[in-house]
Amino acid sequence: xxxxxxDLNTPAIMKLPEKERKCVMDLEFMRANHMQLLNDWRDEVxxxxxxxxxxxxxxxxxxxxxxxxxxxxxNKTKFCDQCHNYAAVVPNCWGCHLDREKxxxxxxxxx
Amino acid sequence: MGINRREFLRIAGLSTLMGLxxxxxxxxxxxxxxxxxxxxxxxxxxAKRWAMVVDMRKMTExxxxxxxxxxxxxxxxxxxxxxxxxxxxTISDNQKNRWQMKWLWTDSFEHAFPGQEQExxxxxxxxxxxxxxxxxxxxxxxxxxxxxKATFRRPDGIVMMDMHRCIGCRYCMAGxxxxxxxxxxxxxxxxxxxxxxxxxTREKGVVEKCLFCEExxxxxxxxxxxxxxxxxIVFGDLTDPKSKVRELLRTQYTIRRKPQLxxxxxxFYII
Numbered sequence: 001x002x003x004x005x006x007d008l009n010t011p012a013i014m015k016l017p018e019k020e021r022k023c024v025m026d027l028e029f030m031r032a033n034h035m036q037l038l039n040d041w042r043d044e045v046x047x048x049x050x051x052x053x054x055x056x057x058x059x060x061x062x063x064x065x066x067x068x069x070x071x072x073x074x075n076k077t078k079f080c081d082q083c084h085n086y087a088a089v090v091p092n093c094w095g096c097h098l099d100r101e102k103x104x105x106x107x108x109x110x111x
Numbered sequence: 112m113g114i115n116r117r118e119f120l121r122i123a124g125l126s127t128l129m130g131l132x133x134x135x136x137x138x139x140x141x142x143x144x145x146x147x148x149x150x151x152x153x154x155x156x157x158a159k160r161w162a163m164v165v166d167m168r169k170m171t172e173x174x175x176x177x178x179x180x181x182x183x184x185x186x187x188x189x190x191x192x193x194x195x196x197x198x199x200x201t202i203s204d205n206q207k208n209r210w211q212m213k214w215l216w217t218d219s220f221e222h223a224f225p226g227q228e229q230e231x232x233x234x235x236x237x238x239x240x241x242x243x244x245x246x247x248x249x250x251x252x253x254x255x256x257x258x259x260k261a262t263f264r265r266p267d268g269i270v271m272m273d274m275h276r277c278i279g280c281r282y283c284m285a286g287x288x289x290x291x292x293x294x295x296x297x298x299x300x301x302x303x304x305x306x307x308x309x310x311x312t313r314e315k316g317v318v319e320k321c322l323f324c325e326e327x328x329x330x331x332x333x334x335x336x337x338x339x340x341x342x343x344i345v346f347g348d349l350t351d352p353k354s355k356v357r358e359l360l361r362t363q364y365t366i367r368r369k370p371q372l373x374x375x376x377x378x379f380y381i382i
Contacts, residue, residue, distance in 0.1 A: 040149075044149040049151055051152050052149065054147075054148050054150070096313055
């Protein structure tokens, strides 16, 4: 079975001009190390109170899974889950952190 | 041919330097590469020692309810005592008490300040409902007993929780003399009336409490209860002699909860 490709087609990403469609670090780094980066964010925010992260391009981001990552990657099932399922890893982020997807689906259904 | 003596010494020396010096040595060899990527946000409220004064002369019951509502809705605090409507389920008072999630709550003078009550007290004290929360002690027993350092004291005095580390042993609940900690006996999500999407919820099996709104301070905002209190709660830096907190402590007589226990609580009450 080929590895699934994360889906980047979300409204927040599509709204950005082509040149600015960049993650906090470059693609290769994020693909290999996003779990380590998220752990570092967690430790810096909770233990040291450092909430600002300077990305690869020198741009500053709020270090927050729920408020920064999920802002762009609002499609959790297509962006997070399908690779995690493929790799058989079960990160426990979502026990507490809210994803925006359910609400969007609910809204779409309401329409 | 292997490496010669000179080469071996060079590699050994460099590795020792790395091993002993760690990041500092890395900085020496490749300066500027390990720059601080993490900084605190500009505009954040900072203090050397945060403290709170609750002015009970201004705090009415309806105002207290507003403060509690502001706090609990901002932090996704579940209301376990009022489950989703199901006529099959009845909850005893004992269970209600056991499941109650308390970040900010009210109680009577006798319960809040045991040992300071008398048989013949000023009458209004009997009726007063005191607004209670985590006291952010200088010497917090919850921090001392936490086996995973999930609860720790920040340099600015806030007794902070790292929910990622909490294993739900509830030692802190046994340690806290103020009842300021609540355990998630069940998955809290179905019991949250309206989710605040910018703040996480908790999971079944962790303990939670008031964190002096450290996430709001980091954004330059006052705690949610202070904002909702219409001036009845004052929050500020205890080490700054010009702060509002110090001014109140200087001019008014204040009491604290169970000071005899030596925890040095930092929430003060003007009666």
